[in-house]
């Protein structure tokens with residue numbers, strides 16, 4: 001019963017926020033309603049409060065459909081993107097997201113027989129393939145042999161963050177190298193699912209233009225301190241992911257030793273195995289707002 005009360009409470013906050021993000025601008029009312037920028041600020045503050053203060057999961061009771069597109073190799077075979085591997089990946093996804101009552105379903109697998117696309121060159125192949133093979137309002141996962149893209153893009157896979165406003169057309173594509181689907185317990189695949197639902201890297205910096213005093217060591221982008229005192233405004237903006245310098249820096253600007261979040265899916269560690277509570281909260285929020293249109 002207590003759980004349901006908490007869920008009801010959460011939705012009493014989240015549902016108005018979700019509606020707010022889809023509101024179309026209407027005629028200006030002659031009252032003291034907050035301006036668009038004020039509303040956005042209030043909305044962001046509420047979101048931030050919810051994401052960083054909820055200490056429990058919420059049950060979304062949502063299902064997402066996935067369509068897999070497998071580029072066949074020169075022998076006409078799916079290689080490591082065989083039906084068993086895809087089923088195992090979906091199982092792993094469902095295991096990771098069960099705690100927020102989110103289920104993923106593989107709707108269909110489409111085989112693309114032009115094997116030249118298997119060597120996926122992002123600047124050109126992406127446009128050609130995704131304009132011909134794409135299912136609206138589902139998660140489209142393209143499984144290819146190898147991905148070529150230029151720095152600073154990531155290797156082995158890529159996707160898109162949720163649209164920043166209702167006027168931005170969302171991109172529902174995730175491109176992965178086939179061998180990454182299952183390796184290290186799906187670590188790369190889950191990393192990109194995290195991005196797709198709004199998570200940043202643990203070493204990212206949400207306010208690069210805002211100074212921190214003392215500053216981070218040279219070469220470190222994240223200004224988050226190990227002691228967590230500025231975790232809401234620096235680093236990835238989440239407080240239960242440890243400050244992450246990414247490179248070899250040993251201590252932050254205050255001299256506190258980094259304890260890198262090597263177990264986190266959103267770090268660059270290959271041994272990661274978890275999302276934190278606030279990361280689940282953030283993804284849950286995105287699932288019912290910016291990614292709400294998905295079937």
Ligand SMILES: [Zn+2]
Pocket residue numbers: 154191195201
């Ligand atoms: Zn990434």
